[in-house]
Amino acid sequence: MTNTTSTSEPALGGAQGGASPTPDVAGATGGGRASRPPRRRAAWGVMSTREKAIRYVLLVVVLFITIGPFLWQLSTSLKGAGEDIYTANPSFIPTQPTIGNYLRVGDAIPVFGYIGNSLVVAAIDVLGNIVFATFAGFALARLQWRFRKAVLGLFLATLVLPGEATIISQFVTVKDLGLADNLVGVALPGMIAALNVLLMFNAFRQIPDEIDQAAVMDGANAWQRLRYISLPAVQGTIAVIAIFSFIGAWDDFLWPLIVLQSPEKLTLTVGLEYLRGTFGTDQRLIAAGTMIAFIPIAVIFAVLQRFFFKGVEEGGVKG
Numbered sequence: 001m002t003n004t005t006s007t008s009e010p011a012l013g014g015a016q017g018g019a020s021p022t023p024d025v026a027g028a029t030g031g032g033r034a035s036r037p038p039r040r041r042a043a044w045g046v047m048s049t050r051e052k053a054i055r056y057v058l059l060v061v062v063l064f065i066t067i068g069p070f071l072w073q074l075s076t077s078l079k080g081a082g083e084d085i086y087t088a089n090p091s092f093i094p095t096q097p098t099i100g101n102y103l104r105v106g107d108a109i110p111v112f113g114y115i116g117n118s119l120v121v122a123a124i125d126v127l128g129n130i131v132f133a134t135f136a137g138f139a140l141a142r143l144q145w146r147f148r149k150a151v152l153g154l155f156l157a158t159l160v161l162p163g164e165a166t167i168i169s170q171f172v173t174v175k176d177l178g179l180a181d182n183l184v185g186v187a188l189p190g191m192i193a194a195l196n197v198l199l200m201f202n203a204f205r206q207i208p209d210e211i212d213q214a215a216v217m218d219g220a221n222a223w224q225r226l227r228y229i230s231l232p233a234v235q236g237t238i239a240v241i242a243i244f245s246f247i248g249a250w251d252d253f254l255w256p257l258i259v260l261q262s263p264e265k266l267t268l269t270v271g272l273e274y275l276r277g278t279f280g281t282d283q284r285l286i287a288a289g290t291m292i293a294f295i296p297i298a299v300i301f302a303v304l305q306r307f308f309f310k311g312v313e314e315g316g317v318k319g
Contacts, residue, residue, distance in 0.1 A: 070294075077101055077287035085283060101288035105275065108285065111292060113264060114271035118250055119296070121187045121267060125249040126242050128191030133241055134234075136192070137200025138226050142212060152201070158194040164254075171258055181261045190249055196241045203237035204230055239307030246300050250293075268293050 047055070072092070076085055080096030105111055139145070140152050170189045171180075179185030207230060215225050231238075253269045260266055266274075272289045 073287045073290055076283055077291050079284055081284075101284045102292065105285055105288050105292060109271055109275050109289075110264070111268070111271070111289070114266055114268040115292075115296070117183055117265060118268040120183050121252075121256070122246045122249040124184065124187035125190040126245045128187070129193060129196045129241050129245040130238055132192040133196035133200045134231070134238065136197045137202075137204050138230055140197070140201045141204035142207075142225065142230065143222060155194045155197050155201075159198075167255065167258070170255075174259060180259060181265065182259075183265060185259050186252075186256050186267065187249065189255065190245070190252070193245070193248070196245065199237055199241060200234065203234040207233050236307050236309070239304045243301060243304055247297055250297060 075092055075094060078097045078099070078101070079085060079094040080098045080100075082096055083091070083094065136155075140148060140155075174180055174185040174188060177185070177188075179188060211229055212225060215229055220228070251269060252267075256267045256270050260270065263274075272286075272293065275285060275289050
């Protein structure tokens with residue numbers, strides 16, 4: 001007699017022989033617990049809705065702080081004489097809009113003569129900074145000569161000194177040169193700024209050295225490398241320097257006030273103080289004069305803005 005023995009083995013996981021439960025995605029065992037979908041993470045560089053809302057709120061706050069006073073000044077310059085600008089709840093939008101305040105500014109002071117004087121000073125400063133800052137920045141960044149690092153350190157050291165610390169020595173120098181009460185004397189100290197030299201130095205330094213080495217091997221001298229290689233690569237930074245130089249010369253008040261004595265040679269910023277002193281109680285004229293002074297800056301920036309942003313990119317890290 002042959003004994004038949006079952007070859008089936010008991011199932012793992014218990015004596016009852018039941019199949020073991022399969023764990024779900026969330027790690028839960030058994031059908032009693034619902035499976036949880038995997039938590040999705042935001043991709044790198046993708047902002048969530050909450051982050052976008054916070055950023056937009058912050059941008060609106062910054063915009064209100066920076067642009068708000070300008071818009072209020074513009075609104076004041078357009079308000080008529082019948083509107084009360086000193087009330088506790090002034091209206092932002094003029095109820096009696098007029099451009100008469102701008103016409104009255106021209107009657108009160110020779111505003112066009114002051115604008116012409118400011119343009120002369122700004123043109124000299126812009127041209128001087130473009131030429132001299134370009135030459136100095138190129139020499140510091142692309143040429144090899146003794147004491148180059150020491151000179152670069154001196155340019156950096158001048159940024160620490162405030163302008164008021166050297167204003168007396170500048171006035172004595174301008175007076176000894178016979179340029180007191182002269183527009184050239186007003187423009188002379190601002191014809192080259194240390195910050196502009198450092199901007200050009202940084203822009204020229206971004207050019208790969210291999211390009212200069214190849215030009216030297218082809219027989220190019222320093223002037224040819226500056227004209228055909230370096231200058232086309234730093235046009236954006238030159239636009240940045242032009243804008244900064246123009247704004248600095250146009251908005252300067254203390255230095256022209258010290259150098260100039262003749263009323264017909266005053267720049268616009270100093271001339272507007274005569275408007276404030278004569279019509280100190282009429283803020284509409286003061287606001288209109290401020291808007292007139294702002295117009296040339298807006299025009300210059302509108303013309304050079306695409307070069308300005310290109311210059312900001314040139315100062316970045318090389319890829």
